[in-house]
Every structure is written in C-alpha cells, then in structure tokens.
Amino acid sequence: MKYSAFTLAYEALRGHADWKPAWREPEPKAEYDVVIVGGGGHGLATAYYLAKEHGLSNVAVVEKGWIGSGNAGRNTTIIRSNYLLPANTQFYEWSMKLWEGLERDLNYNVMVSQRGVLNLCHSDAQRDAFARRGNAMRLNGVDAQLLDHSEVRAMLPFLDYDNARFPIRGGLLQRRGGTARHDAVVWGYARAADRRGIDIIQNCEVTGLTIRNGRISGVETARGPIRAGKVGLAVAGNSSRLAAMAGLRLPIESHVIQAFVTEGVKPVVDCVLTFGAGHFYISQSDKGGLVFGGDLDGYNSYAQRGNLPTVEDIVEGGVALWPGLGRLRVLRHWGGIIDMSMDGSPIIDRTPIDGLYLNAGWCYGGFKATPASGWCFAHLIARDEPHPLHAAFRLDRFAAGMVIDEKGQGAQPNLH
Ligand SMILES: Cc1cc2nc3c(=O)[nH]c(=O)nc-3n(C[C@H](O)[C@H](O)[C@H](O)COP(=O)(O)OP(=O)(O)OC[C@H]3O[C@@H](n4cnc5c(N)ncnc54)[C@H](O)[C@@H]3O)c2cc1C
Numbered sequence: 001m002k003y004s005a006f007t008l009a010y011e012a013l014r015g016h017a018d019w020k021p022a023w024r025e026p027e028p029k030a031e032y033d034v035v036i037v038g039g040g041g042h043g044l045a046t047a048y049y050l051a052k053e054h055g056l057s058n059v060a061v062v063e064k065g066w067i068g069s070g071n072a073g074r075n076t077t078i079i080r081s082n083y084l085l086p087a088n089t090q091f092y093e094w095s096m097k098l099w100e101g102l103e104r105d106l107n108y109n110v111m112v113s114q115r116g117v118l119n120l121c122h123s124d125a126q127r128d129a130f131a132r133r134g135n136a137m138r139l140n141g142v143d144a145q146l147l148d149h150s151e152v153r154a155m156l157p158f159l160d161y162d163n164a165r166f167p168i169r170g171g172l173l174q175r176r177g178g179t180a181r182h183d184a185v186v187w188g189y190a191r192a193a194d195r196r197g198i199d200i201i202q203n204c205e206v207t208g209l210t211i212r213n214g215r216i217s218g219v220e221t222a223r224g225p226i227r228a229g230k231v232g233l234a235v236a237g238n239s240s241r242l243a244a245m246a247g248l249r250l251p252i253e254s255h256v257i258q259a260f261v262t263e264g265v266k267p268v269v270d271c272v273l274t275f276g277a278g279h280f281y282i283s284q285s286d287k288g289g290l291v292f293g294g295d296l297d298g299y300n301s302y303a304q305r306g307n308l309p310t311v312e313d314i315v316e317g318g319v320a321l322w323p324g325l326g327r328l329r330v331l332r333h334w335g336g337i338i339d340m341s342m343d344g345s346p347i348i349d350r351t352p353i354d355g356l357y358l359n360a361g362w363c364y365g366g367f368k369a370t371p372a373s374g375w376c377f378a379h380l381i382a383r384d385e386p387h388p389l390h391a392a393f394r395l396d397r398f399a400a401g402m403v404i405d406e407k408g409q410g411a412q413p414n415l416h
Helices: 005-013 041-054 086-106 124-139 149-155 182-195 236-245 308-321 323-327 370-383
Strands: 031-037 059-062 117-121 145-148 170-174 199-201 206-212 215-221 226-233 252-264 272-274 281-284 289-300 330-341 347-350 356-360
Touching: 031 041, 031 215, 041 059, 041 182, 041 356, 041 370, 059 226, 086 182, 086 370, 117 124, 117 149, 124 145, 124 170, 145 149, 149 170, 182 199, 182 370, 206 236, 226 236, 226 370, 236 252, 236 330, 236 356, 252 308, 289 308, 289 330, 308 323, 347 370, 356 370
Parallel strands: 031 059, 031 226, 059 199, 117 272, 226 356
Antiparallel strands: 117 170, 145 170, 206 215, 215 226, 252 289, 252 330, 272 281, 281 289, 347 356
C-alpha cells in the first residue's frame, strides 16, 4: 500500500480496515545471496539499496533484537555535511543529498528538518579554524556561513553573552543541516526494503561466522545456520565482537555515549547548536523536548548505559552556555555503544575473508551517514569493488599510514 493523503482519507472513511504491518516477519530461509548482520539504519539502508540499485533481493537483514534497538534508535538525530577533509566532505554531502530526497524515495515521512546546524566559537583561533573549514566546505560545493557575534546573538538571544565564562565570538552555520526522526528512518528503510523482497529477521542473534579456506559461506544464528554467498557486517558498537568471530582484530574501540531529553517546552531553539568550549550540544524535538548530549564516558564498554560524572560534565557545559536550561527537568536519559575508529572516520571495505564486508567506525556521527553508508556498502557488496565516494574508507589505512584525521569534526565530541 502506498502511503499518501488520499490513502489516509480513504482508510479513515473505511474505518482503517486495510492497514497492513509495515514489514513482514518472515522465518529465515536456509540460504540467501547476501546476509546483512545488524538491523540498524546502516544495515537496513544497505539492504534497500542492494535491491533498488543492484537488483539483489534475495537478501536478509539479521538483527539480534528489534530493528532500531541499537544506536539508530538512540542518537540525537543530527544530520549535516560540514566536514573539512575531501574524503569525508564528498561522502557526507552525498548523504545530505540522499536525505533531501529520502521521504519521496522511501514513501515514508522521516521528518527531515533542515533547520540549520550552528557550531559556536569562543576564541579567535577557533574562529580561524571554522573559517578554514567553511572555506573548504564551500570549495567542495557544500553550503557554509560564518556568523559574527551579533548575528549569533540575533539568532539565539537567550544564550549567555554578557557575563559568560566562554564568550561567544561567532559561529559556523550550515543551513542545510538539521535533524531527521531517527526511528522513522529505520522504519522507512525497513518498509521500503521489505517491499522489494528483503527478509528482515528480528530476534535472531548471529553467534558465529562460517568460514572455510578463507571464504565465508554463512552465519550461525540463534535460529539456526543460514548459508550466504556474501555477508556484510553493519553492527556499529558490536563490530569488534563480530569481527572477532572471523579472527579479525579491528582498529576500533567501543565506548558509551549518553543523550538526554527534557520536558516539552514551547519552541525556543530552532537550530542544532553546539558549544565550542565544552562537551555539549542541543536541539529541540518536534514534541518540544530539548534533546542534548556531550562527550563519551571515557572507558571501553558494551553496556548501553552511562554514568553520573559524565552527566554532570554535560550539564555543566549546557548551563555555562545557556543558564536558563537549569530550570528544565530531564525526562529521559540513555546510552548507546559507539564504534570509535582511531582517526574519527569510518571504514567501508572488504575484509581479508572473501565475501565478508565491513561497515564500521562511525564514532559519534553515523546517523547522518545512514543513506550514503547504505548506498556505498550496497555498491561494494554487489560489485565487490569500492565506489569512489568511499574508496578512502579503507580498513588497512591505519597500517598504511593513510589516515583521514578529521579530528576537527569526526572525532570531536561536541560537534555531532
Ligand atoms: C547517544 C548517541 C547520540 C548520537 N547522536 C548522533 C547524531 O546526532 N548524529 C549522528 O550522525 N550520529 C549520532 N550518533 C551515532 C549514530 O547513532 C551511529 O553512528 C549509527 O546509528 C550507527 O549505525 P547503525 O544505525 O547501523 O547502528 P545500530 O543501530 O547500532 O545498528 C547495529 C545493530 O546491530 C545489531 N547487532 C549487534 N550484534 C549483533 C549480532 N551478533 N547479531 C545480530 N545483530 C547484531 C544491534 O542490535 C543493532 O541493532 C549517536 C549515537 C549515540 C549512541
């Protein structure tokens, strides 16, 4: 059933008799051409583009819990393409272009809201770095605007300007950046993939990888073995665990990062805002809650929960920037496991095992990458060769000294 205003009106008149589940719950088949491990945004997007762009629909997405139960359903929904280095700029800008057409493509309202992403600067040196990044973005065809103190003040009058510990000098604004509703993205890709024949298999943990003579031939799961010609890993914070099943050690560490949402208030902040002098960023959800977050908890973990010292650090940053925030109550607070690569940039590549592909290393910022990541990973898996857009995201770049050290963006905690 195609979703539209007409369908909605028609169903309303008929008492909503014909709505079907948005995707099926199939039993796993004995064999698929491709098995994607991980039903987050990246895994589902990969499956969708495998079917749409490459005509491969004998594909399963195998998820240990429910789809979106990982970081896809836990992030703070920011999308942007304000990167400095060419490899990242091109990739994230392609993602932004896919976001801009995603609702029409998926026939699903993923609530893309291009409300702008504003990174604040608090020193002359930081402003110079932002000017450099903004220039690089514009040279690469990405929109960027450097704002001075008074322009920021006109936009966000409620921040602390006059008595501030970290005076606001200006900011770098990407107007086309913004937010998208994270779980709608998961559901939209799931529904669109299902409509193209992809099997989405939930509650099916992958417990082993079947490898013979250096080639993968399937996966072991909690619901029995599944044979596969090719297997793609898109398990974010669990990447090291899955890779270990193939005897691989990845240049990735898993860390916890937390996020928070306050009680709903009237519209107050109409962009995504990042503090440049501490670990804090914030936006407002369509329901009115202020959604905010900050830095990593600072130790390796596979637990989806964080600790109070980090909560204190994040709230301190928030109140230093915006004192009025201290009057709001936090309603919910959670954590997710993120896959930190050593240079802050992702990996989309073949592995040394034939037929086994890796999509990982998304650090704090993989939500915005979801469309391009799926698009590129599907290309790699279908053709067994990288697309130029992600050719630099190689697994061996750390050994080869070809790191993409985007520390001004990718690994910078307060610039999600
Ligand atoms: C608090 C927080 C805030 C964030 N904010 C932002 C932001 O504002 N903007 C941004 O761009 N990014 C943000 N991120 C990062 C972003 O959410 C992730 O980089 C991205 O979601 C990772 O890709 P994914 O969606 O496929 O991962 P996930 O949703 O984590 O998908 C991986 C899936 O693999 C499954 N899995 C794991 N092991 C197995 C197994 N053995 N068998 C089967 N399935 C398995 C998991 O259950 C999970 O569903 C944030 C992350 C967190 C935690």
